[in-house]
């Protein structure tokens with residue numbers, strides 16, 4: 001509850017100074033302190049982590065953001081940035097003693113430049129709104145996270161978000177040109193350029209996926225692509241998940257890079273079908289959705305080739321969407337898979353490991369074994385072409401111990417991803433959630449280097465503290481608890 | 497030369513340099529010595545640290561030691577009908593993977609398929625504390641930790657010694673051909689930028705001595721269809737032309753005058769700077785051969801919202817690269833300090849003070 005705010009607080013004076021300061025910078029309507037007003041900001045899309053901030057501010061100008069940061073820096077108050085709060089790793093979880101900066105008022109599309117195929121937007125603009133605004137020019141913004149109707153471009157940059165079309169068109173990092181960023185010290189930086197390369201170090205790459213740890217993004221210039229003449233989707237059904245996994249590699253081996261290559265297993269298919277009525281084969285063990293785009297002739301050529309590969313890989317059914325409406329419907333089923341699974345289970349936990357594609361069959365088999373062991377069903381729905389898995393573990397948080405078991409299951413999946421040469425997070429970020437798994441993926445040398453990179457942007461360490469990169473001590477404590485392959489990951493540190 | 501993992505010896509050399517306080521001049525095979533500022537220091541040679549470590553065409557990922565010659569990598573890829581996406585210039589027979597990425601150079605395909613940094617998935621490096629570190633990985637999507645691998649690209653070896661690099665590779669297009677139009681520069685700029693919003697499979701476009709060259713690549717039918725759409729003449733044997741452009745072997749580049757690399761938004765009208773021009777990257781990267789003073793060139797390019805570096809400069813100790821704002825330079829210095837606190841790697845190669 002909100003006891004921490006009403007009880008006698010030794011920091012009351014400091015808080016008063018902070019509030020007064022903020023109110024001198026912003027109209028009172030843009031400074032929220034009432035617990036009821038703070039409530040919507042207590043968590044992001046991963047609602048198992050909740051915390052009320054001290055105060056939420058909703059600045060409207062870059063100058064206001066700079067002033068807020070200078071004030072917080074002076075008063076040593078932690079700051080967390082927030083876009084739409086659709087993040088799935090607790091990245092936007094507020095600090096209870098800090099300020100949450102919501103970018104919700106930064107909603108303007110500042111400039112569309114079709115001649116140069118770029119657009120400049122404020123960070124609070126929704127991902128889909130960009131493509132909608134530039135459609136009249138025959139252009140679109142390629143990265144399309146399933147959350148694209150809600151998530152913001154600022155959040156996308158902070159997470160380096162991907163989508164179903166990333167196999168061919170890349171992630172956020174491949175599709176942005178320039179950022180304006182306010183540092184914790186209140187400095188406004190222009191990172192990248194409107195040109196294709198920028199002078200100096202590639203800070204654009206560093207900022208992308210930095211999870212709000214290095215600076216607050218206040219403007220984004222994105223690259224736009226020509227809308228393909230035609231896009232078509234092929235749906236293939238399989239009676240075995242492993243066969244579907246193998247078909248993914250076979251398509252790529254045939255020299256075809258589909259615009260998207262997505263996979264869903266039985267549980268996900270049925271949930272999505274009930275929810276979206278996409279026309280998926282309910283009895284299939286797995287389906288692949290393979291989108292091909294390009295010129296009319298090219299797409300026809302690729303469809304023929306892909307159908308052949310899918311059939312050879314043992315597909316029980318291969319169906320090409322008959323028209324644009326059916327194509328949209330196939331995708332609607334996929335894009336609504338998370339909420340659809342949300343309807344069949346009180347809670348679900350979404351994992352985000354990425355693995356080399358060749359290990360798909362092995363990893364899927366192992367996950368289903370564990371699922372039986374833990375008695376927790378798993379729905380798989382993921383970016384198969386990129387090897388980016390999203391096992392959704394179904395559980396009921398109201399059953400004692402089930403969340404803990406789910407989290408343990410999840411940790412084992414991520415550890416397996418690392419073991420086969422992959423990563424603990426492909427696109428959702430580390431945030432609060434996977435901070436311990438970072439100790440599995442990295443040694444202390446890399447972690448120290450990450451801390452040093454952070455300090456180059458934020459020497460005071462006030463921006464989104466405690467997220468994304470664990471302290472070495474945290475890892476040492478964890479390492480003492482479970483030893484991996486008989487090897488301590490951080491042998492140089494004292495054990496407790 | 498045999499494949500060899502020289503990581504341990506290189507780490508030892510770095511540690512020695514730290515203790516002795518000497519600077520190191522990291523060298524692949526020095527093909528790009530003309531690029532950037534002159535860095536003093538003892539040579540740290542990567543040319544023996546070579547060999548492909550892993551390449552599975554089905555994964556579209558290749559991992560190789562940094563001293564591996566680009567030519568060796570490209571021929572292995574060609575055998576599997578694949579390619580490096582960014583079509584890197586070699587500027588010399590023995591150009592290494594490490595040197596290419598350290599300089600962040602990309603060829604004609606860059607605007608359409610991404611830059612050198614876009615292809616990078618992960619790396620192993622030695623930082624300036626003598627630590628062997630791994631960042632990124634061998635998978636397409638990875639957001640665990642900051643993207644240090646891509647930060648290394650274009651850092652000119654000032655942040656660390658690259659030991660291994662993993663890259664995303666792609667299938668070669670089934671078919672490719674080049675169409676040419678004779679036209680004035682302004683018209684070429686308009687055409688090339690117009691193509692950015694058209695669903696045409698362009699994978700390179702340049703303007704050179706009165707002609708606009710557009711390279712089409714994709715499926716057989718797509719290319720033939722686009723050829724009809726664009727019209728113009730078809731260039732017989734187009735590969736040697738694009739190779740000569742990429743490697744700066746066209747007569748345009750043979751001038752003894754300074755060569756500048758000018759980056760602007762592609763639709764930027766012709767710039768009013770005296771000299772000769774060659775437009776690559778669909779107009780986004782413009783080569784300028786000119787005797788005009790650097791300051792004049794910079795000012796004119798800046799006015800158009802672009803930036804300039806001296807590519808083949810007469811003097812390599814001046815500010816070769818576009819100067820950074822004070823706030824950005826501070827971040828650069830802090831980053832340099834965080835990777836290379838003793839300032840032993842290529843000091844000054846990129847900017848004085850880094």
Ligand SMILES: Cc1cc2nc3c(=O)[nH]c(=O)nc-3n(C[C@H](O)[C@H](O)[C@H](O)COP(=O)(O)OP(=O)(O)OC[C@H]3O[C@@H](n4cnc5c(N)ncnc54)[C@H](O)[C@@H]3O)c2cc1C
Pocket residue numbers: 044045080081082083084085086087088090091092103123144145146147150151152153154155156157158159160161162163164211212213215216217218338339427428464
């Ligand atoms: C149903 C569903 C489907 C999803 N599908 C996908 C998917 O397909 N692909 C994918 O990649 N993700 C997906 N996500 C995750 C999420 O939508 C993305 O991570 C998204 O980019 C978050 O954007 P946001 O605006 O909601 O950011 P938030 O959740 O508000 O914030 C995310 C992080 O970014 C930081 N941040 C936000 N704005 C800024 C800013 N302006 N400056 C600096 N830091 C900032 C925050 O501090 C936080 O660390 C999905 C989520 C849901 C709920």
